Every structure is written in C-alpha cells, then in structure tokens.
Amino acid sequence: MGDPAKPLLRALKGEALEQPPWWLMRQAGRFLPEYRQLRAQARDFVDFCLTPALAAEATLQPVRRFGMDAAILFADILLVPQALGQTVEFGEDGPLLEALAAERGIAGLRPLELGRLEPVYETVRLVRAGLPPQTALIGFAGSPWTVATYMVEGGASRDFRRVKAWAYRDAVGFSALIGLIAEATITYLCGQIAAGAEAVQLFDSWAGVLSEAQFERWVIAPTQRITAALKGRFPLVPIIGFPRGAGALYTHYASQSGVDAIGLDTAVPLGFARELQRRIVVQGNLDPVALLVGGAALEDAAVRLRRALAGGPFVFNLGHGVLPQTPPENVAVLARLLAEPLDRA
Numbered sequence: 001m002g003d004p005a006k007p008l009l010r011a012l013k014g015e016a017l018e019q020p021p022w023w024l025m026r027q028a029g030r031f032l033p034e035y036r037q038l039r040a041q042a043r044d045f046v047d048f049c050l051t052p053a054l055a056a057e058a059t060l061q062p063v064r065r066f067g068m069d070a071a072i073l074f075a076d077i078l079l080v081p082q083a084l085g086q087t088v089e090f091g092e093d094g095p096l097l098e099a100l101a102a103e104r105g106i107a108g109l110r111p112l113e114l115g116r117l118e119p120v121y122e123t124v125r126l127v128r129a130g131l132p133p134q135t136a137l138i139g140f141a142g143s144p145w146t147v148a149t150y151m152v153e154g155g156a157s158r159d160f161r162r163v164k165a166w167a168y169r170d171a172v173g174f175s176a177l178i179g180l181i182a183e184a185t186i187t188y189l190c191g192q193i194a195a196g197a198e199a200v201q202l203f204d205s206w207a208g209v210l211s212e213a214q215f216e217r218w219v220i221a222p223t224q225r226i227t228a229a230l231k232g233r234f235p236l237v238p239i240i241g242f243p244r245g246a247g248a249l250y251t252h253y254a255s256q257s258g259v260d261a262i263g264l265d266t267a268v269p270l271g272f273a274r275e276l277q278r279r280i281v282v283q284g285n286l287d288p289v290a291l292l293v294g295g296a297a298l299e300d301a302a303v304r305l306r307r308a309l310a311g312g313p314f315v316f317n318l319g320h321g322v323l324p325q326t327p328p329e330n331v332a333v334l335a336r337l338l339a340e341p342l343d344r345a
C-alpha cells in the first residue's frame, strides 16, 4: 500500500498541489551514462529486465540523479508476450518478435508462465526498499491493443496493416488474443502491486491509429476489464491510462475506461487538457524534443504547461518518452525549474 502523503499519490487522488509532482516516461535508459554502463553487464535486454539487482538499480538511477517524485519500474511491455510463450528479442532497431499469424490465432501461445514474471516482482521489492520516503513507485504494463500490435506485426509498424486486418476479418479470433493479453496484464499488475507498486500506468502507445468503433472495442473495452479487476482487488491504487494519439477520443477514454488519471501526449492542446482536468487527473505533456533542445525552448514550454494545468490535479511529465539523445543536464535544469514557485519561474 502506498503512503498517501507522497506528492505523486496526493495528485493522483485529485489534489491540486502548488508544486506539481513530476516524473518522466522513459526516465531510465540510454540517455544516462550510468544506465549504459549497467546495461553492458547483462547478456541482452530481456535478461537485463529479468535480473532484479540490475533492473532495480536502473529504476533508481534517475531518481538519485534528479529527484523525481516517482520511480517507474524498469521493465518492458514486451515481457508479457514473452511470458505467453512468444519469442521476443531486442535488436539495434528495436524489438523483434516471432509474429503471430491470424490463421493460427492464439494457438502458438501458452498459458501465462507466472515464473517468468517473478523476477519483476522482486525488482519492485528491491526498489521499494531503496527509494527515499517521499518518492512513489509506479508499476506498468502495455495495454492489450498496443501489446497485440507488437505480437502480430512482429515489431514496430508504420501502418498496422497485419494487426488491423486480423481485427477486421476475424473479430472473434482477435478478441481471444486481446482477452488473453488482458488477463495476463491483470495478473501481472496485481503481482506488481502486491510486491509494492503504489500506482500503475497502462501504456497504450498505439491507441491513436484506430477508428472510433475499433477504439471502443480494442482500447476501451479491454481497459475497462483491467481497471475493474484491479479496482476489485486494490481499490486505493491509482491507475494512469496513456492512450497516446487518441485525439478527440481522449474525452471518451477519460470518462469510460475506469482510469483515475490520464496521460496526455504532446499534441493535446492545453485548453482541451483543462477541460479534461475538470473530471480527471491529467499527466503530461511536455514535448520530449523541447527537453532534448533545452534552453529557452524548454523553459517556455515548461512554464506554459504549469500555468495551464497546475491549478488543478496535475502530474508534470512528457508527452512521450525521453529521447536517448537528451543531454542529462537538461533534465537537471527541468528539475530546478519545477522546484521554483511558478510566479518566479
């Protein structure tokens, strides 16, 4: 159970804090030299994620350096397909999976192998023991739709042709895949929470490529299933949903998905964000490129964001992950900016 006095948890419960809590998606990773050094100690990326001592250290590195209000568990959304029996590798150009074929459906997958995910829970326990008392620990998983895109496309995709074609041609078969991922995600997130995660985020990085009807079926419905199950077991643990790129459908996601807070991507206009904020906690949405550029671009964007959203329940974050080319000094500058009162910032 999370300590309700932690700033991140207060904001996620709906409190407007004078200094909004902050963390950054992908705050652990290649932009930090200490991460690259640690990463070199593991055979491959999956091994790295599944070695608790290394993953816990990677989780703690950014918090130690910059003092964010939250740590995000170091792991990956593609550990779930791996625990379902799919081959997952990380090459120079991103993840490579042995793609599922629509004709075979979920026949090639196995029931969730619980032991495969056990090391992640151990990482959570190690991180909780190593965090400063005011810092919260966020667990996470990919949303079923986003995880399915990787499982069916075999990696990153430009047009999502294979996965969308499966969903259109055989909605029943595709729904079996989405259901399988949803159930695995519930088990996985409950395991993280039981081990000590104090909030969880669902990354739906590819929510923005679907039509309204497909969004309803493959984003809203499985997200509801997950939020209902988590709330049934852990009613006090806040859930953040990040339906990246959802555009006008953000409103629908905010009211229907069952999440407590909503992650805004960089393209969400601040006036629209303020409307959303009347009903739900908002998180976001600084452009990761403004952070990479630094200087006046970073300062202006950060001040504008705080002026727009810091009057209500708000968690300061990026609109997508930290880019690997980001100078660490820019994150230090951002930390200092956010520690200043707004009128002097």
Ligand code: CP3
Binding pocket: 024, 025, 026, 027, 028, 029, 030, 039, 045, 072, 073, 074, 075, 076, 077, 078, 090, 093, 094, 095, 140, 156, 203, 205, 321
């Ligand atoms: O700091 C954190 O945010 C925690 C760790 C984290 C990672 N991946 C580590 C990682 C989190 C929250 C993720 C989420 C994730 N993984 C998403 C959703 C967020 C998003 O970016 O849209 C997605 C789509 C993935 C799948 C994935 N993993 C891709 C597409 C890639 C390759 C591209 C890339 O950024 O490198 C990964 C690899 C990955 N996941 C790395 C890290 C630190 C880089 C691997 C390395 O160190 O060699």
